[in-house]
Amino acid sequence: xxxxxxxxxxxxxxxxxxxxxxxxxxxxxxxxxxxxxxxxxxxxxxxxxxxxxxxxxxxxxxxxxxxxxxxxxxxxxxxxxxxxxxxxxxxxxxxxxxxxxxxxxxxxxxxxxxxxxxxxxxxxxxxxxxxxxxxxxxxxxxxxxxxxxxxxxxxxxxxxxxxxxxxxxxxxxxxxxxxxxxxxxxxxxxxxxxxxxxxxxxxxxxxxxxxxxxxxxxxxxxxxxxxxxxxxxxxxxxxxxxxxxxxxxxxxxxxxxxxxxxxxxxxx
Amino acid sequence: xxxxxxxxxxxxxxxxxxxxxxxxxxxxxxxxxxxxxxxxxxxxxxxxxxxxxxxxxxxxxxxxxxxxxxxxxxxxxxxxxxxxxxxxxxxxxxxxxxxxxxxxxxxxxxxxxxxxxxxxxxxxxxxxxxxxxxxxxxxxxxxxxxxxxxxxxxxxxxxxxxxxxxxxxxxxxxxxxxxxxxxxxxxxxxxxxxxxxxxxxxxxxxxxxxxxxxxxxxxxxxxxxxxxxxx
Amino acid sequence: xxxxxxxxxxxxxxxxxxxxxxxxxxxxxxxxxxxxxxxxxxxxxxxxxxxxxxxxxxxxxxxxxxxxxxxxxxxxxxxxxxxxxxxxxxxxxxxxxxxxxxxxxxxxxxxxxxxxxxxxxxxxxxxxxxxxxxxxxxxxxxxxxxxxxxxxxxxxxxxxxxxxxxxxxxxxxxxxxxxxxxxxxxxxxxxxxxxxxxxxxxxxxxxxxxxxxxxxxxxxxxxxxxxxxxxxxxxxxxxxxxxxxxxxxxxxxxx
Numbered sequence: 001x002x003x004x005x006x007x008x009x010x011x012x013x014x015x016x017x018x019x020x021x022x023x024x025x026x027x028x029x030x031x032x033x034x035x036x037x038x039x040x041x042x043x044x045x046x047x048x049x050x051x052x053x054x055x056x057x058x059x060x061x062x063x064x065x066x067x068x069x070x071x072x073x074x075x076x077x078x079x080x081x082x083x084x085x086x087x088x089x090x091x092x093x094x095x096x097x098x099x100x101x102x103x104x105x106x107x108x109x110x111x112x113x114x115x116x117x118x119x120x121x122x123x124x125x126x127x128x129x130x131x132x133x134x135x136x137x138x139x140x141x142x143x144x145x146x147x148x149x150x151x152x153x154x155x156x157x158x159x160x161x162x163x164x165x166x167x168x169x170x171x172x173x174x175x176x177x178x179x180x181x182x183x184x185x186x187x188x189x190x191x192x193x194x195x196x197x198x199x200x201x202x203x204x205x206x207x208x209x210x211x212x213x214x215x216x217x218x219x220x221x222x223x224x225x226x227x228x229x230x231x232x233x234x235x236x237x238x239x240x241x242x243x244x245x246x247x248x249x250x251x252x253x254x255x256x257x258x259x260x261x262x263x264x265x266x267x268x
Numbered sequence: 269x270x271x272x273x274x275x276x277x278x279x280x281x282x283x284x285x286x287x288x289x290x291x292x293x294x295x296x297x298x299x300x301x302x303x304x305x306x307x308x309x310x311x312x313x314x315x316x317x318x319x320x321x322x323x324x325x326x327x328x329x330x331x332x333x334x335x336x337x338x339x340x341x342x343x344x345x346x347x348x349x350x351x352x353x354x355x356x357x358x359x360x361x362x363x364x365x366x367x368x369x370x371x372x373x374x375x376x377x378x379x380x381x382x383x384x385x386x387x388x389x390x391x392x393x394x395x396x397x398x399x400x401x402x403x404x405x406x407x408x409x410x411x412x413x414x415x416x417x418x419x420x421x422x423x424x425x426x427x428x429x430x431x432x433x434x435x436x437x438x439x440x441x442x443x444x445x446x447x448x449x450x451x452x453x454x455x456x457x458x459x460x461x462x463x464x465x466x467x468x469x470x471x472x473x474x475x476x477x478x479x480x481x482x483x484x485x486x487x488x489x490x491x492x493x494x495x496x497x498x499x
Numbered sequence: 500x501x502x503x504x505x506x507x508x509x510x511x512x513x514x515x516x517x518x519x520x521x522x523x524x525x526x527x528x529x530x531x532x533x534x535x536x537x538x539x540x541x542x543x544x545x546x547x548x549x550x551x552x553x554x555x556x557x558x559x560x561x562x563x564x565x566x567x568x569x570x571x572x573x574x575x576x577x578x579x580x581x582x583x584x585x586x587x588x589x590x591x592x593x594x595x596x597x598x599x600x601x602x603x604x605x606x607x608x609x610x611x612x613x614x615x616x617x618x619x620x621x622x623x624x625x626x627x628x629x630x631x632x633x634x635x636x637x638x639x640x641x642x643x644x645x646x647x648x649x650x651x652x653x654x655x656x657x658x659x660x661x662x663x664x665x666x667x668x669x670x671x672x673x674x675x676x677x678x679x680x681x682x683x684x685x686x687x688x689x690x691x692x693x694x695x696x697x698x699x700x701x702x703x704x705x706x707x708x709x710x711x712x713x714x715x716x717x718x719x720x721x722x723x724x725x726x727x728x729x730x731x732x733x734x735x736x737x738x739x740x741x742x743x744x745x746x747x748x749x750x751x752x753x754x
Contacts, residue, residue: 009385046585090540093558097592140590142626145537146536281652284692308732354616355618396617
């Protein structure tokens, strides 16, 4: 069907519901299984860091650019992290060109929260001249192909782009920045990985595909850091969760985040 | 009178196919006395017709085609149906109800509502107006269960096979009912989910390997294996 | 682009900054069908340029009042990712992106049989993921492939390439440094089957003889890139050409 209409097909919803009762999903995955994750880093030379993540058919490219600028007045000795997401029209028939819509703003802010609250990026080390000059780290999320679960793929691509980014070595002389010859990584202290779960019936499924997303009415995204702490949460859509379901979701998120960490950081 | 291609040669848009006496068939065009391909596909010839079998394409409605569609809106006078085509189709209420009908919104949505899947037939289409459908003939109607497989519409003839040979092989071998929409949507429904799933996998394989050798044999293999795993 | 004074961009051996001879193209890699959601897509790496082109359509036009009664509405959007340039670029469309969207649309539209799909729309989206001079030529080259990949009937593939003047010499395929510091840049898009030029721009300064020389060199470059377009398209559909299955033969219908 032409997908510009996101009306879920009635028989598909029935089928999803029937399968869930047997702990099965449309594509044969287990309830807690991620689709295949493929990762590539460093392909955009003009960017300080970049990562291309495929999660099933969802493809996200994140680029990191490091520039200099003035700090925020309330944090004069800290660098600035800013996360932006573009749902560019080529990624899906339902994305239109134009100013950011609520979906892209929510995506950017949720990814930002995970990175910021886990203090993955040590912004104190990004200060050049306190109160005057700091590094601004731009994280730009570019959705290239939308097949569901933009949150997890974007968070992963952003985290990997930051961990593999290189900036020019510098020192401060007489209140001005002087660049040296080499490159150094960004100051990374921690990692946050996000796990999105959707509720169908009374079961939780991890990594909903686009088809599944159109049939669920509630989902939750939880960010977990290296220590297993929860550093961000976002419930989205109009359905509801019971408190016990949230507790279960947290446990699932911790397990799955650890698996992803093992898989992607082990290789770097 | 030169023919400039070999049978079933892969051609690209703008490739010259023939000159002079030949006729431009499907997916070709004539310019300056020569015939060129307008799509990527396999060039072929039937009599004086030079044509190209498209390897990937979208569905343009043809009157008489059976198609599977999704209801996307209710309007005064009919339903808007997405038939996987550049053109959205209309199912007028006059083609859904036998009696003369006073289309009030409630009655319409009792019959067909947004999100419903339907098997319908194209009864009118020219490019100046949207395609018109009917749901009244036998074999047409609302779909209540089953699995939808999407294939590129240009491969539907391969799915059906010569005189229905491929589709019959599949339905007999999996004990399922398969409704093939000319618009690239195929409905599979059976009593046993494993057989339904097998039919779906085989349809997907047929799409991938439509123009290769030995496809029928491979389908038969899979059917044998599938039956074998039945307990 | 500074045209008054050029630094040494071509050395004594006649080699350019990146070691190329005057008529050498940068390395080019093309892939067709990269994306799943789009109806057609192509990805091109041309030097350090990395560009993705995607096509949706023919499909319903939104908003509907823009639809044309006698042909398809063809729209094109050229856009650069914030991390694609040396300095981070604001995601909002710049004047340059808007101009390029227009000339790219005008370069490609003549190749489409637009009258076959009245009241529908075809949308092309070009995203520059990394840029290094010559993005419009790479974008046009990828767009034409994306249209072919979508199964949209075309008269021909459109291909584009630029030539220009650097250090007084006419050279093919200017890279970023040559674009910024050279004397002239002339991008050309062409349908090689008919020899019809669908895009032609120039900035810089050249004599009429130099202009003609650059034009011919660019067209020659287009020829070479076109071969790569064909290879990429064929590669995607290679296995479909295998032999004739007896059953399949009869299925192949004609008008």
